[in-house]
Amino acid sequence: MSVAVDTGNSPKHWNEFLKALEVNGLERPSMCVLTHWHWDHVLGISAAGVPAAACRMTQLHLQEMCAWSDEEKKAFYDSNIYAQAEYPSWEEIKPSTADIVFDTTLSLDIGGVDVCLEHVQGPHSDDSVLVSVPSDGMLFAGDSSAGDFSTPNIAYDPVLLRMYTEKIESMYFRYFLHSHRQPLNRQETMEFLREAAERGYYIF
Ligand SMILES: [Fe+2]
Structure with missing residues (x-):
């Protein structure tokens, strides 16, 4: 089992990450964990197709992003040159929430290796x-x-x-x-x- 830390800023970025893992002979992640809610760390969730873990505060931010109106999404896109470089249009931005939510700490045992998360x-x-x-x-x-x-x-x-x-x-x-x-x-x-x-x- 392996865990990805963050999912990058887009499905395209996530898929580039998978390709890099393959080139280097590394296992595909079976889950991902999020360090915080900022767009460049979480907008790859929709492409990851594996469970995502986040602290409760991150989940609240992700829920707010998922509730963005078209106007809010467009305003974010128009104000962010890095998002414009990553996405051809604002309509392709698809925020997601996490599947596993913890309050302060979460410990994972990935094949005898401890991974410790703390808000x-x-x-x-x-x-x-x-x-x-x-x-x-x-x-x-x-x-x-x-x-x-x-x-x-x-x-x-x-x-x-x-x-x-x-x-x-x-x-x-x-x-x-x-x-x-x-x-x-x-x-x-x-x-x-x-x-x-x-x-x-x-x-x-
Ligand atoms: Fe950040």
């Missing part, structure tokens, strides 16, 4: 879920260490960043994977978070 307080979104594989020292963090993209300068809420940093520091991991950045080791991760607190906003 944490964080500066990027109110539904950040950390996905850890302790036996490999891996921590899949989604975008959770980034700032708030709804602010003009991708600002960090200092209280949320401090709570998040304390949480990360308390966890066992050797490798920290942000969705859109290079992997960091433990020391580099703590340094990244310390610099983020000093700066007050996110940089790419």
